[in-house]
Amino acid sequence: MAKIGYIGLGNMGMPMAHNLLKAGYDVYGLNRSKQKEERFKQMGGNVGFSLPELVKQVDVVMTCLPLPEDVEEVILGEDGVLTHIMANQLVIDFSTVSPSLHEKIEMEAEKKRVYYVDAPVSGGTTGAEAGTLSIMVGGKAEAFEKAKPYFDVVGKNITHCGSIGMGTKVKLINNYMVGLHTIAVSEGLHLAEKAGLDRKLVYDVLTNGFAQSKIFDRHYREFIAKDIDTPGFALNLLLKDLHLADDLAKEVKATLPIATPMIEMFEKANENHYGEKDMSSLYHYVNN
Template identity: 65%
Template sequence: MKKLGFIGLGNMGMPMAHNLIKAGYEVNGFNRSKGKEKTFEEFGGKAGLEMTELVESVDVVMTCLPMPDDVERIILGENGVLEHADEGTLIIDFSTVSPSLHTRIEQAAEKNGVRYLDAPISGGTTGAEAGTLAIMVGGKNSAFEEAKEYFDVVGANVTHCGPIGQGTKVKLLNQYMVGLHTAAVGETLYLAEKSGLDHDLVYNVLSNGFGQSKIFDRHYSQFISQNKDEPGFALQLLLKDLGLAKEMAGESNVSLTAGPNVLQMFEQANEKGLGEKDMSALYQYVKQQEQ
């Protein structure tokens, strides 16, 4: 059985790596915050190596990182993954970055005899813990077939979308809709409140009509109704993804109307200090704007 390395043991990466351990794989984890590595060891993982040592000791390197700069630095940077990966290594990036960055990484990887897949994920921390994530994969079919056994451990809806970057394009469409739905939830609940309607009543009625969505279910039942804003997925991360979706639209010569307005809402919410809260906290921003 091949040895796996997992870089980025955050809210999504930790449960994904844990599921791989439970499936019987030997997984060596690396995280900037060493407290996370200690937790990972308690789950049965291996830790303690420098990142370069980890890369040199495994057959498959998986990364799950928050920002595009992190991915570029960790994989392409000095003393990065590609500099230390042996020929034949498979690299799988679960992060959400730009399709163009994935193209640059694949080109650099091929020069070193390394295979590369972009495999952004959707389903939140609940899906990561349950192993039911949606995984949208871009890259060569041979690499996808090799990685399928790992994807099937951490995900329940795995789709090979085409060449490198195509998985990320599908993910950005998903995030575009998440952003629109999040804005709709925030404004709808505030409008209901100001119209004298009970939130629970509105949620229960709309959840049985065409207004129902997974985002409405998530935001209201898990966060807003409980006055909880500790992030399952931080508002600033969705802001990042909406910015990437805007770049994608520009590269495709598509002029969008709703998206830019929603992006502006997220930018302003981030400026007002809501960025590190859960993305459902856009509801708080809507309320603040009207007060």
């Protein structure tokens, strides 16, 4: 079995790396917070390595990081993955960043004869734990085939979307629509309460009609009904993705009239201390 280096043991990365361990892979974990590394060690993972040490010991490097600058530094930095990796190895990035950054990384990877794919995921922490994530992959066909066995462990709906960056473009459209649906849920339930309706009654009725959506189901059942602050997907990370989707729209000259007011609403929620909470907490901002 291949040795895997997994960089980024956060809310998504930890369960994904754990599933690779359970599948029999030898997984080396690296995380900024060493408490996360200790938790991964208790699961059976290998920890305690610097980035160069980790890269030199594994056959495949996977990254799952929150911000574009994190991905750029870890993979392209002076002491990053591509500085230490050997030819014919594979790098998979599960983060959500910009398509242009993936193009830049692939260009550098090709100079070292390294396979590279962008593979952003959807399905939240529940999907990460269950190994049922949707994975949208961009990259050359040969790189996708090399990565496919690992995708089969952590995901269920795996799609090769085309050349490098195409997986990320699909993911950004996905999260743009997630943002719209989140506003619809938040404002709909706010209107219901102001109109004197019980929000559970409204959820039960609407979820059996055309207003039903996976986001409505997720937000209401997993967070709003339970009033849980622990994020499955933090509001500030969705905001980051909305900015990336807006950047993509400007780059390709697509007209998105709702983008600006939507982003402004999430910006205001972030400024009002909802950023670290789950994205469904937009409901609490709207209903405040």
